[in-house]
Amino acid sequence: MAPPTATPHVLLVPFPAQGHALPLYDLAALLAARGLRLTVVTTPGNAAQLAPLLAAHPDSVRPLVLPFPSHPSLPAGLENTMNCPPVYIPVFIHALAALHRPILAWARSQPAHPVVAVVSDFFCGWTQPLAAEIGVPRVVFTPSGVLGTAVPHSLFRRLVKRPVGCDDGFPVAFPAIPGEPAFEWREISMLYKAYIEGLVEEQVGESLKQNCLWNLEGWGFVSNTFPALEGRYLDAPLEDLGFKRVWAVGPVAPDTDAAGERGGEAAVAAGDLSAWLDAFPEGSVVYVCFGSQAVLTPAMAAALAEALERSAVPFVWVVSGDGVVPEGFEARAAAAARGMVVRGWAPQVAALRHAAVGWFMTHCGWNSVLEAVAAGVPMLAWPMAADQFVNARLLVEDAGVALRACAGGAGVAPDAGELAAVLADAVGEKGSGARARAKELAADAAIAVRSGGSSYEDLERFVQEIQKL
Template structure:
């Protein structure tokens, strides 16, 4: 998203403090947003810790005069292993503890900010898991903007849960128990198991010694509702229904929709670290297949499938006879001999570790994306014009799946989803075969249409471009 022409650079550009949440799916889109702000001449200081500082290198390299790191020690906590500075290896039950521990950065960040007399901070932009920056901004007498790596719907749902304190527990965890969201357009409803694990862990109760951390999790979301507004990685053609009117579940706060922030193929490649398969090799393999015939399968960097789930997926891929690329995490499992059989049949490829997802989705041979519906993956598929086979696991993914299937029409449900829930191989094989066949034509056409709308949104004059320029203007007015 290129910056609009300006009359001239400010003599003293506004200085913003950015506080990312140390999880890849949260930090990377915030860095993409930071790049847009830096390209418009704003001065940015980004809070990081030693183990996470490397993630900032591409942003610092691209904008050395505008972006500066503030590296602070990660706060220790007796319930967290020493050296744990991001959520990659954090057990779900300790997620609230991690958020609670990170909040201890409040004091050193406040002390640093008070020393910035030459370039005082005019606003804080922080992830929605960094609610502690709201009282920080109050102490500094400046506004705080919440950055959400989710869409508007995916942001409103958890805030609604904490705001209303939905606390009715299903009998014996009955999956039929549903929670309705009456203040959200369409009044969506989700089964208890489809709600964020963060909220379910909070409501079902942590160990007694972690009760304080659990309460701080609720306070985190309530603090967000006191902010100046929300910046969301979304766009009006995808979520206009939830942008047209301020939402009560977001305390009627302003939402600037500035997405999609999906990176280009080069930027995405830099993030891969040690790639298991070079982009060129995967592209060469895909070149052998007709347009739109291959299903790309990937469930994100953190979801590890159980052997039962992996076996069901492998069997479905073989029965469906569709060409596929299956990306398996470093700790993931693949049924014995499956990879060899796929190679012999010259119909499938298994990629272990990282894969060039953005480049793969934009290859002409890739016609469908089987995904966990993590928001970053969703937007990468949307930007590429690739329809999705929705297989949500946790977090905001069930909410995203509903949006994609029922609102946007760019996805079909692969299975009921959920961590460890194995689909029926026959049913999944049918879904795969139908998707690449004539039955998938409507979703394919709608995906291409939405990709065009996404491209227009970030161009000069587009809805996301206008929201971004308006936000930058209001920051300059501070």
């Protein structure tokens, strides 16, 4: 054990996906500012993402750069899930566990500054036995909300199956979660369905299950959330999280340079986008973006484009990756001086905080959700995959800061007329309740992270627990 006067040394293990790693780096910055010494595991292809954190905390944060484990089922050079086809994700999670041995060897070579705790992403459940071998507790970092974390753990804990003959509408109940929510089978995580339906190799599937079950053996969860957003799921320990303690410390992203600004080189400068938005009345523009990994099919893009034209709402549509826009749409929008199409990365945080932006059409990825919450912008929920259906339910039914834009799902195109009506309702009187609630929730989020706020105090308590080790 380290002497009592030593600075506690914590090992952080992120999952190399933008939506997972960036909030863990934000948490790392908060921990470093409170006097902890940190080592962050990375691989050569992901090391550049650490540069801002290392520059901000050169004396307290160090990288541990290890080769990404090769796997015969993964393309050579793949070290991040960015632009990674979904079929590779289960194997990617499985392959990453091979970092166990080199991390253990490194940890045992640190007698001057021994590790006192491991904080790792919930896709890195293999760090639970790793921490046990080092002889320290492991804390699970969840980049999702508490509800979005409890649902998949419930599935792997109970091994729910869809009965033979039932279609994708089969309802899956979650009786141990407050409110007893239910989701259709089509809304269930792809990773869980890949395991339970035998769509991946047995070794890969068992790795997915064991990762989740190991999380339930940890010391507790650190979650990027706060009580005003998820209070009913924080009031008491959840069975589906192993009855473990949850430190709710979010939103962890700083107001400036938040996750939306760090995902890549912006295709449009914040100043240029702001200047374009300046021409529109307050709250009149709909900002449309589905994150860095969701790509609309031509049918989905066509329905969205038609809905935007039929509703006549001003908009900014961010098209990422290989996304398509119907031929002629961009020119018509520009000619009408009513819409902007951004191809590539956009300064999302700056856009959401512009007075002209009144709504955010989103896939409901948790980072995007928190950026909108912090900005006080209500959402039009169009979930695609992963935890997004759970997040959409939370936003619409629990928090009241969103309207459903589309039932969602990868490849599912909405009815253009129905989507146009949703857009028109949102900017009209029917959207007033969600707009007001979004402003209230933004104020709650700001209070939570200030000195004396719930997230600030939970973070302080977490650091104190680390310092006792």
